[in-house]
Amino acid sequence: MKVLIHDRDLTFSDHEKEKYDRVIYADGRYAPCQGCFKCWTKTPATCVLKDSLQEMCRILGQAEDLVIVTENWYGGYSPAVKNLLDRSIGMSTPMSTYRGRQMHHTLRYKINNSVRVYVTGDVSDKEKETWKLLVERNAINWGASDYEVCFLDLQRDEEGADL
Amino acid sequence: MKTVFIDCSPKMRLSASGFIMRLTGLFVFGKKKKEKLRTPADHDRVLSEIADAETVVFSMPLYVDGVPSHLLPFLKKMELSCLERNKDLNVYVIANNGFIEGKQNEPLMQIMENFCDRSGIKWCGGLGIGGGVMMNVMRILLIVFLGIALMRTLLSGINEGIIFPSWPWIVYGKQILEVLALGCGIITFDIWLAICINRKKEYGKHYTRIMLPSFIFILCADIFFTIISVFQGGVFRGWFSKKKPTVL
Numbered sequence A: 001m002k003v004l005i006h007d008r009d010l011t012f013s014d015h016e017k018e019k020y021d022r023v024i025y026a027d028g029r030y031a032p033c034q035g036c037f038k039c040w041t042k043t044p045a046t047c048v049l050k051d052s053l054q055e056m057c058r059i060l061g062q063a064e065d066l067v068i069v070t071e072n073w074y075g076g077y078s079p080a081v082k083n084l085l086d087r088s089i090g091m092s093t094p095m096s097t098y099r100g101r102q103m104h105h106t107l108r109y110k111i112n113n114s115v116r117v118y119v120t121g122d123v124s125d126k127e128k129e130t131w132k133l134l135v136e137r138n139a140i141n142w143g144a145s146d147y148e149v150c151f152l153d154l155q156r157d158e159e160g161a162d163l
Numbered sequence B: 001m002k003t004v005f006i007d008c009s010p011k012m013r014l015s016a017s018g019f020i021m022r023l024t025g026l027f028v029f030g031k032k033k034k035e036k037l038r039t040p041a042d043h044d045r046v047l048s049e050i051a052d053a054e055t056v057v058f059s060m061p062l063y064v065d066g067v068p069s070h071l072l073p074f075l076k077k078m079e080l081s082c083l084e085r086n087k088d089l090n091v092y093v094i095a096n097n098g099f100i101e102g103k104q105n106e107p108l109m110q111i112m113e114n115f116c117d118r119s120g121i122k123w124c125g126g127l128g129i130g131g132g133v134m135m136n137v138m139r140i141l142l143i144v145f146l147g148i149a150l151m152r153t154l155l156s157g158i159n160e161g162i163i164f165p166s167w168p169w170i171v172y173g174k175q176i177l178e179v180l181a182l183g184c185g186i187i188t189f190d191i192w193l194a195i196c197i198n199r200k201k202e203y204g205k206h207y208t209r210i211m212l213p214s215f216i217f218i219l220c221a222d223i224f225f226t227i228i229s230v231f232q233g234g235v236f237r238g239w240f241s242k243k244k245p246t247v248l
Helices: A010-019 A056-061 A079-086 A125-141 B016-025 B040-051 B069-085 B102-119 B132-160 B167-182 B184-199 B214-232
Strands: A002-006 A022-025 A065-071 A092-099 A102-107 A114-120 A146-151 B002-007 B031-036 B055-061 B090-097 B122-130 B204-209
Touching (some): A010 A022, A102 A125, A114 A125, A125 A146, B016 B031, B031 B040, B069 B102, B090 B102, B132 B167
Antiparallel strands (some): A092 A102
């Protein structure tokens, strides 16, 4: 399954929908993660907060190709996208293992996937370095065998680059 | 000197971030203000506290290798406020994660440093803690053990007529020492951070952890989550199953 998550707008969703199995517009109209871990311990793979992100971990967990388009916020994801990712930890299990010689959670779906992150907006050189580290760390946590981070100027090209 | 401590955990109570923040606060002198930042309703109150502060200490959990999402809009507001007022501020960060390696907090530290750069305020460094949640569990256990020691003292008095038996308190003393031994890295680096805050010095980035071999920590974490999942019923609701989305 090829999944696109973005924080642009609905027009961008329409523009990209032919290329993906799922296009998710992170509109920010949902609650942030409460850190309760109930998506592991009480209702596995289901968030207890009843909104559009309740089963988001199931979609992300089954994504063979995950593409994220996000505005740069200090070298990290925009609040709307980060919120969506924070609410998706149910794609792993509460059990721990070693990956990359460090402790991580075991994966619920065990899909050998790839992650590509497209960053929009003004990004300083220092923030670019943070992005590279962040996406590398995300890829390890999500069990992705392949990852990439690209910096785009979507303000200049509203039609969008070839993602 | 006014120092504002901000507990950025989304948890209402018993957060590890809040506990480590208060632990650091014990060693910081001068005027101190502790704030909780959970929702947008907290933003203006926290910003008004920062307005006349010289130092801000953020304490937060690591979420998906970065800053928890609910904190980001606050950082943007704070950036604008600092730029508008040309604010002179020292910023320190305490980050803790559920994994054993404190080093896993590095992307979060960099994000907070980038925030300081954009806000024109001084990044003074941060402490990344691995397994901070275990320290939090242990301090709760210490309170439980204190209750047990009191109960044993009382029962000993009733059954044997000994008014203050020493053995429950020797056992409790050993339990305190065990917690201190496991947390000695966190406590030492925490005191060092507090010294830097008091002296307004740069701390740099340091990483520490609970003093356990990682395989034992993993075993403890697995047992902890198994027990919680049994009590909350998760093990009976497809604990590891590959559930598909029900909403198309």
